[in-house]
Amino acid sequence: MKVKLVNVSKRIHGSPVLQNVSYEFDDSTIYGLTGSNGSGKTMLIRAIAGLLIPTSGEVIINGDVLHQKADFPERMGITIGNIVFPKDLTGFQNLVALSKINKVATIEQIKNAFKKVGLNEEDWNIKVSDYSLGMRQKLSIAQAIFEKPKLLLLDEPTNGLDEESTWILRNTLKEIAQAGSTVILASHDKEDIAYLSDEVIQIDGGKIVNIK
Structure with missing residues (x-):
């Protein structure tokens, strides 16, 4: 763009x-x-x-x-400041809810976004209230990229990310x-x-x- x-x-x-x-x-x-x-x-x-x-x-x-x-x-994706996600929903449920606004992302795209930021299937199904700072940062990035902006x-x-997660994200951004x-x-x-x-x-x- x-x-x-x-x-x-x-x-x-x-x-x-x-x-x-x-x-x-x-x-x-x-x-x-x-x-x-x-x-x-x-x-x-x-x-x-x-x-x-x-x-x-x-x-x-x-x-x-x-x-x-x-x-x-x-077709913009953005993460800025502290994005507030409903804490009683899982990470997966949060992105599914967001996907219903523009109706352009599939379930597979949502799952792929999680993988690209280093969140596995177990992580997807945890309530956001139980997320660590690093997991919340990954969720913020996932919501920015899941609709392929x-x-x-x-x-x-990369705030709040450990070294391994930082490199996963860097390579994702390159892609x-x-x-x-x-x-x-x-x-x-x-x-x-x-x-x-x-x-x-x-x-x-x-x-x-x-x-x-």
């Missing part, structure tokens, strides 16, 4: 959180966003996702300006990009950024200050 940012700015309570951000994101590519806390990484992801309406500028998704015809990109937005995707999706992730983990990113975008003060 092609994403174009044109002079995107956002002010919250009078303070700038994004300042004249212009950039183009292409298919089959992983973009790593770096920067300190409060630099604007998460705000940029939220703007691309349609969760943050720019004060000025445009977010253009496949040629259409966001918030004109549609408020959110189609063309645009995948991830904020600190998703190789299949044609645009992947944009924000991470403080230098190894995540180095291993995954085709392009690294450094953000500071709500501005793009460096591209590698």
Whole structure:
């Protein structure tokens, strides 16, 4: 999915959180966003996702300006912040419930998403109330990928994951990009950024200050 940012700015309570951000994101590519806390990484992801309406500028998704015809990109997967899942449902039941909204994912796609993040069948059938922090993070990633998104937005995707799970996820993200999706992730983990990113975008003060 092609994403174009044109002079995107956002002010919250009078303070700038994004300042004249212009950039183009292409298919089959992983973009790593770096920067300190409060630099604007998460705000940029939220703007691309349609969760943050720019004060000025445009977010253009496949040629259409966001918030004109549609408020959110189609075929988008996202994990950002602490996603709240109904705790009395199992991980599997949660994704089945979500699948009924868009009606595009099959049961096999749901199971495959669990496998791709390192959750086995025993894990699927545990209530979310009994999930560890790492399992909840995996469930968040699974909900982001189970409908095979063309645009995948991830904020600190390996938080709470052990080394084995981190590598499973990294390889999954590589596969998703190789299949044609645009992947944009924000991470403080230098190894995540180095291993995954085709392009690294450094953000500071709500501005793009460096591209590698």
